[in-house]
Amino acid sequence: MSISTIGFADLDYNSLYAIPLGGQSEMGLVLWAFIHQGKILLVDAGASYPAHDLPGVDLLLPSTTFLEANQEHILGQVLTNGHEEHMGAIAYLIQHVKLPRVLCPKFVANLIEQEVFDLYGTGHIEKSDTTIEVVEQKKEYRVGPFSLEWIECNNSIADACALRISCQGGTVVYTSGFKLDQTPVDGRMLDIGRLASIGDEGVMLLISCSANVEEGGYSASEKVVASTMERISSSASGRLLVVMPGTNTHRLQVLFDVAQKTGRKLFLQGETLHKVAVCAAISGHLQYDRAIEGLPAAMHKTADRQVLLLESSKEADPIDVLEAIAYGEHKTVSLKEGDTLVFSSDVVPGEARRMANILDELMASSVHCYFGTRQGVHVSRYGAREELKLMLSVTKPRYFAPAMGESRHLMQHGQLGEFFDLSEEEIFNLSNGDVLELRNGKARLYGHVEAEAVLFNRDQGERVTTASVKERQALSLEGVLTVGLTVGESGKLVSGPNLACGAAGFLLTDDWQEVQKQIAEVVEGTVDRIASERQGDERDSGPYMRSAIRESVVKVLRNRLGAKPTVQILIHQV
Numbered sequence: 354m355s356i357s358t359i360g361f362a363d364l365d366y367n368s369l370y371a372i373p374l375g376g377q378s379e380m381g382l383v384l385w386a387f388i389h390q391g392k393i394l395l396v397d398a399g400a401s402y403p404a405h406d407l408p409g410v411d412l413l414l415p416s417t418t419f420l421e422a423n424q425e426h427i428l429g430q431v432l433t434n435g436h437e438e439h440m441g442a443i444a445y446l447i448q449h450v451k452l453p454r455v456l457c458p459k460f461v462a463n464l465i466e467q468e469v470f471d472l473y474g475t476g477h478i479e480k481s482d483t484t485i486e487v488v489e490q491k492k493e494y495r496v497g498p499f500s501l502e503w504i505e506c507n508n509s510i511a512d513a514c515a516l517r518i519s520c521q522g523g524t525v526v527y528t529s530g531f532k533l534d535q536t537p538v539d540g541r542m543l544d545i546g547r548l549a550s551i552g553d554e555g556v557m558l559l560i561s562c563s564a565n566v567e568e569g570g571y572s573a574s575e576k577v578v579a580s581t582m583e584r585i586s587s588s589a590s591g592r593l594l595v596v597m598p599g600t601n602t603h604r605l606q607v608l609f610d611v612a613q614k615t616g617r618k619l620f621l622q623g624e625t626l627h628k629v630a631v632c633a634a635i636s637g638h639l640q641y642d643r644a645i646e647g648l649p650a651a652m653h654k655t656a657d658r659q660v661l662l663l664e665s666s667k668e669a670d671p672i673d674v675l676e677a678i679a680y681g682e683h684k685t686v687s688l689k690e691g692d693t694l695v696f697s698s699d700v701v702p703g704e705a706r707r708m709a710n711i712l713d714e715l716m717a718s719s720v721h722c723y724f725g726t727r728q729g730v731h732v733s734r735y736g737a738r739e740e741l742k743l744m745l746s747v748t749k750p751r752y753f754a755p756a757m758g759e760s761r762h763l764m765q766h767g768q769l770g771e772f773f774d775l776s777e778e779e780i781f782n783l784s785n786g787d788v789l790e791l792r793n794g795k796a797r798l799y800g801h802v803e804a805e806a807v808l809f810n811r812d813q814g815e816r817v818t819t820a821s822v823k824e825r826q827a828l829s830l831e832g833v834l835t836v837g838l839t840v841g842e843s844g845k846l847v848s849g850p851n852l853a854c855g856a857a858g859f860l861l862t863d864d865w866q867e868v869q870k871q872i873a874e875v876v877e878g879t880v881d882r883i884a885s886e887r888q889g890d891e892r893d894s895g896p897y898m899r900s901a902i903r904e905s906v907v908k909v910l911r912n913r914l915g916a917k918p919t920v921q922i923l924i925h926q927v
Contacts, residue, residue: 388426417449786801835922
């Protein structure tokens, strides 16, 4: 069914609208816009990291097109947790969208300052018109026509919350990422009682995380990892190296405790891991004896039996770090006999083959390896199927929108709604940009707004165009060939051609030397032909010559090598 594109002026003043601008049918990029009485409230601002097929792109961010066009209506931004997928885009939004207020738990507020500093340098928040406001759980906050309440929930990160959003248009429960851990590391339980109370009061719409719907039963407690890691650390005769997600504060606490109990000194490496650890310590969510923490540069001075090294990547997926260690390409970590290596993370979908190759490499070495949930060194931070059913049961929503997952996750999560007498018409499998309208107790798909993800280069601090990405892809796949030559006033060749090549697979072929000779011949022939054709013509022959030379060179490369690099022609006239 075709859905019409709408603008802000098409929205009814009295209706409540829920619009995902990212995070649907994808992992990360979570951003929701709620609109009521002409005012916009933003919930979460996530990021994701691109696959290798997007050269020049460091971050994927949710669409801001609709927001930038309607900035005067934005009341503020609220955040539910500190994972990249929920707040990794906040620094970008502060820079590009008018955000009067950002409301979030204490730990998230500390992370925001770090994110903004990393992306734009110090003092940016102070120079902006955005104020950061720390919220508490079980308290009501008013933002324009919206009543907000942050609700404690379990996750792998400090201060994780679900959210109640209420207005005249109805009540929405937004779960964010959650699980039901009955023995949480930080003692914060999922507040089932409060969620049930809200359900009894009446929930118009439930927006619930779908990421782990394919896992049956319940997600295991973080205490499982604590027990396993203590056993591994006690029995390991050499260094213990743990590769883990950088944003898992509960795992950090577990491993600091393990180091303390087993007589090891703990070393932290990884940009994200350092940032999260500092913020967690400042906000009181990471507690340990400072004496057990060491500087990585001094690790070689510590006996192997006393080393516990934690490694993470700058990005969300630590498999890059594991791969670099396995193949001896890591800048600071080299495996040696007696080491124990633990991969305390999930394997991202689509990386199974890559992970198998890494494990094969590790198993061939003299290193002891542990990895994944089956060996008890990792547990999911997302609720499994029974936990998702529990959320549906206690909130008793009139309508249900599965969120925050791949397409198959959303579909399977939606099917769970049928256990709770929700019909197909009451379950909305939304795509990014879909506008869901809630009015007079009824919900319908109202229209669509633009929601194409933003491609961002962190080093340059700017957006990357689709055209630029395509150009980079061409260069990375086929390379670039630069042909330089000098011609005299008569148009005759004075010197050259000189060939310069970069990043091209065809350079590895055996007949490249012969191809160079053929390129030189066609360049010389083309120059001579044009000089004869243009004899006595005073017009600049440069553009015509460049075009003709490029065409002849491309033909040689295509015919001889089957390659299609970018060809640049540089002509110096004397």
